[in-house]
Amino acid sequence: MAVKLMQGNEAIAKGAVAAGCRFYAGYPITPSTEVAEVLSRELPKVGGKFIQMEDEIASMAAIIGARVGGLKSMTATSGPGFSLMQENIGYAAMTEVPCVIVNVQRLGPSTGQPTAASQGDVMQARWGTHGDHPIIVLSPISVRHSFDLTIKAFDFSEKYRTPVILLTDEIIGHMREPVELPDFKTVKIFEHSVTEKPADYKAYRNGPGDVPPMAAFGTGYRYHITGLFHDEVGFPTQRLDEIDPWLERVNTKLTNHMDEIALYEEDYEDGAKVALLSYGCSARTARHAMKLARAQGQKVDLLSLFTIWPFPEKQVEALGDKVDRIVVPEMNRGQLALEVERIVGRKKVRRVGLANGEMVTPQMVLEKMGG
Template sequence: MAVSLMQGNEAIGWGALAAGCRFFAGYPITPSTEIAEMLSRELPKVGGTFIQMEDEIASMAAIIGASVGGLKAMTATSGPGFSLMQENLGYAAMTEVPCVIVNVQRLGPSTGRATAGSQGDVMQARWGTHGDHPIIAISPTSVRQSFDLTIKAFNLSEQYRTPVILLTEAIIGHMREPVDLPEFETLEVVERVVTSSPDEYVPFSNEMGDVPPLAGFGQGYRYHITGLFHDQMGFPTQRLDEINPWLERVNNKLNNHLDEIVMVEEDIQEDATVAIVAYGASARSARHALKVARSQGHRASMLTLLTIWPFPEVQVEKLGERVERVIVPEMNLGQLALEVERMVGRRKVVRVNRADGEMVTPQMILDAIEG
């Protein structure tokens, strides 16, 4: 294409279109609204559907319905809306319906500071809905990555029949950078494939590997969908010999494929004694601090987490073994730091936090590197 100055939120919209998203339902909320705005303009051009719903509960319900009907579907919101989506997010996990939820984080709790960024929804992305459930959350650090990771979000969602959360924030979402997007036809996109005939189709089979294929409603396939624990045909069950295999399969379907799901960027110095683990906008501040620190003679490594959930346990643990201190900058009061502490031990972790809606500054991280 050609270079254009693009906003992170716009890039998410283009990424969705490139991934084959043909349904968006949402309710406008700062700082996510540009996504709905651009998709309301662009989706009809490719035969897609855009609906502004009455609220975020309905938005989440609508994208689940669209996805079961056979379309790739997405919604976009921010903190207060993300809270409202939690119940139906659990329903999507329970019914194994692929969908993408973009959360452009803003400062909370509650209405908070609507136009300011935050990384305060990290734990909500993992545990916001009740019960043990699989979830994928990924977090871009640039405008181009907002495009790439939106496509990845759809691909992972389709491949593993799971809701995927694109966890970005007002900083990256509202930031503009020059990008030259690739031709959409050249991109790798995962499509649903159902090989069994309607007569032999088992929508929640435990015998077809970790992820049974999803057939669209209204396409000749008849089955039941419920948020209750269900048997392999989707009908409610109380039988423990049906509940336990489901629990095992569904909660392992991500764990068994971490190689494909967990994405990190490593910048390792062999003899470094200190390392930074960062994600999203904070990774941008951290990279700046890292370069300044190295220019001053410090030896330091950095691990950028593009996948937040499932947490990159192996990568963080390995990094922790090589250094004395691990710095975790976050635009919250310490959320993903808890996971880093779990992997490398509490004593090694230096938290650098800020939860007033402003970015962690490179100076704050540099101070931590200098100890």
């Protein structure tokens, strides 16, 4: 494919098609709507299906239903819609149904500013639904990265049977950059394979391995799926000897695989005592600031996180051991900075947060790096 100027949201839609997504359900909301518009056009071309639902609650429900029926599925939304999806995101986590939720963050709370950018949903993406639950949250920094991380999102969601949230923002979602996409045929897609006979199949067996393969409805593996605590075959249970192993498996199935799940980029210099740590659109500002500082002879490290949940504790801890100060620019009032503080201690962290729809500027970052 040739180099083409492409929008971030369009790259997400293309990434979904490349990753084998064959069902999309969504509800129009700025600034995510382009994802739906592109997929309504592209999915039928590959035999996939698109539906515009009556609201975001229904959209989330429909993508889970479709995945239960065997189609890889996705929805896209922004703040208010993301809030509405939370209950069913928890359902997907509880029932271990793979699905991808794109949140193109806009300024909130409430209606906020629909066309203004934000990174204000970092904590909601982790803890938006009730109860302890596993979740993976990825955050792209460019148009091409939006394509690549969408594919990763599908890969992780299938491999670990978990909802994956692609947490992008209005800047990256609406930005246009030149990209050259790979041939979709070269994209590897994870497929579940069930080897047991239907009579022996346990959709929620605890071991061997921590992610049992998922069978689709209508393939001869009929079983029960419920949002209630359930036993290995999916039936509701209140027995602690059935609940506890499940809880343990589901809440550690991601943290056990952080070597694969933690996606990040380190740009470190020997002897640097100050570091920048960021993600999403603000990671671009951080890189800009890093280059300026280095041009002026200052040593500085940059850690860009692409996986933000589960939080890459190991990488951040190592950075905290290396430098005296970590500056965390983000378009909120310090949500990811809280996690950084948890790992390296408050004294090492300098927050640079804007929650008014404006991007943090390189100048603001530079000022926090000094003295």
